[in-house]
Amino acid sequence: MKSTIADIAKIAGVAKSTVSRYLNGGSVSDITRRKIEQVIKETGFTPNTFAQSLKAKKTNMIGAIIPRLDSFSASQTVTGMDEELRAHGYQLLIVNTSQDLNREIEALYDLARQKISGIILFATQITEAHMQAIKEIEIPVIFLGQQHKEVHSIIYNDYAAGYEIGRYILNKGHKHIAYLGVTEMDVAVGVQRKQGFQSALNEQAQAVATYYESGFKMSDAVIAASAILDENPPSVIVCATDNIALGVMKAAFMRGIHIPEQLSVTGFGGYDITEVIHPGLTTVKYGYMQGGRLAARQIIKLVNDETVEALTVLGYELMDRESVDKV
Structure with a gap:
């Protein structure tokens, strides 16, 4: 049977509110933290991340705004991103804009209202409206695929x-x-x-x-x-x-x-x-999947107020196959 916060609190000998505060990154004493961590480890407890997000001031949710779902590059990037975020205790929320720039702007504001901690925007174009929204929402944002001097960017060469x-x-x-x-x-x-x-x-x-x-x-x-x-x-x-x-x-x-x-x-x-x-x-x-992993690591750093390079340039590999003949 799956353990609950109440179970963890009872075994650790603390109040439910203390366990909840610990899970949401709040302040608890070192002794209490070690007790809770030990019980979680023994029981294999997995917190309800969505419920946590609703209560916490800073959620463990990262938003990804992508232009299309049927893109190989987008699917590979999102896969790498999701795997990396999950490994660090974050959840990924994907918004598809169907290559509509107005929907991209709306998505920035919508994600901010949902208390998203950070946003990775698969940018195809960067407009004044994008920059205005990013300034207003005051949430860490990374551009993936395009660069801008005022926003952390990851591009391919x-x-x-x-x-x-x-x-x-x-x-x-x-x-x-x-x-x-x-x-x-x-x-x-x-x-x-x-x-x-x-x-x-x-x-x-x-x-x-x-x-x-x-x-x-x-x-x-x-x-x-x-x-x-x-x-x-x-x-x-x-x-x-x-x-x-x-x-x-x-x-x-x-x-x-x-x-x-x-x-x-x-x-x-x-x-x-x-x-x-x-x-x-x-x-x-x-390396789309590697790019997704890197974007995930960088947005986590920004969420935690750590230093990240303003611009990261990723490499490529020329695949010499059969579709080009020698003249």
């Missing part, structure tokens, strides 16, 4: 990754290149990756790239890639995300275009599916 992809396809001999990106309102994916790629191309005068834009969904990429392939097919399409690359591969398949013999394709992300499809997709792999 998208510029360097874009540069490396550029050097990679140039070394394969490609000179007729298409780059299929996303809106520049997303600074990390839409700007940094493209700028790094452009820097590599600037070192090779013979290479020419044409730049196109797609949505993040695979279906959007199929439409965008179809227009590219029907108009003036390049030797390679560099895609800003793996989802876009998969859309390009589908559009090529629909036209009987063989990859990589007739068209080379690269992506960014390192999604699991890119390894098992044929041909395997050459891509940049990011």
Whole structure:
């Protein structure tokens, strides 16, 4: 039978209020604390964290605001985050905004009203409204995926990754290149990756790239890639995300275009599916789960008024597979 606070109090010889105060981080004497800790250890008692959160001034709940639930990067990041938070006695509350910036702002205020101790925001854009909300709620916030000088931020080295992809396809001999990106309102994916790629191309005068834009969904990429392939097919399409690359591969398949013999394709992300499809997709792999764990550790430090670096830049790995042919 599961132990209750009343059971712990009776065995330890203290009042229920004392056990509750201990569980909520309140002040108890060293002798009493050791008694309660020993009983909890012996009984395997697990506190009702939700009930604690309702009573405590500072809860053990951390909020995560994510733009979409069907994203590989988001799911991997949240998994790492949740595992790390649970290991430290925190619970994760997830808010999905379906890529609606207004809902992101509302979520910041909603989480604050629920006495959340800290918030990790999977940022795609950072607006004045975001910054105003963060100032008003007065809760520790970490941006994950984008950076801002006034908020603790964790980003991936998208510029360097874009540069490396550029050097990679140039070394394969490609000179007729298409780059299929996303809106520049997303600074990390839409700007940094493209700028790094452009820097590599600037070192090779013979290479020419044409730049196109797609949505993040695979279906959007199929439409965008179809227009590219029907108009003036390049030797390679560099895609800003793996989802876009998969859309390009589908559009090529629909036209009987063989990859990589007739068209080379690269992506960014390192999604699991890119390894098992044929041909395997050459891509940049990011450590999303590790990023989630790091974000969890950092938000815990901020909640406890510990020092955290203002900006953390995470690495990547170039996965050289079969989707790029040598010209």
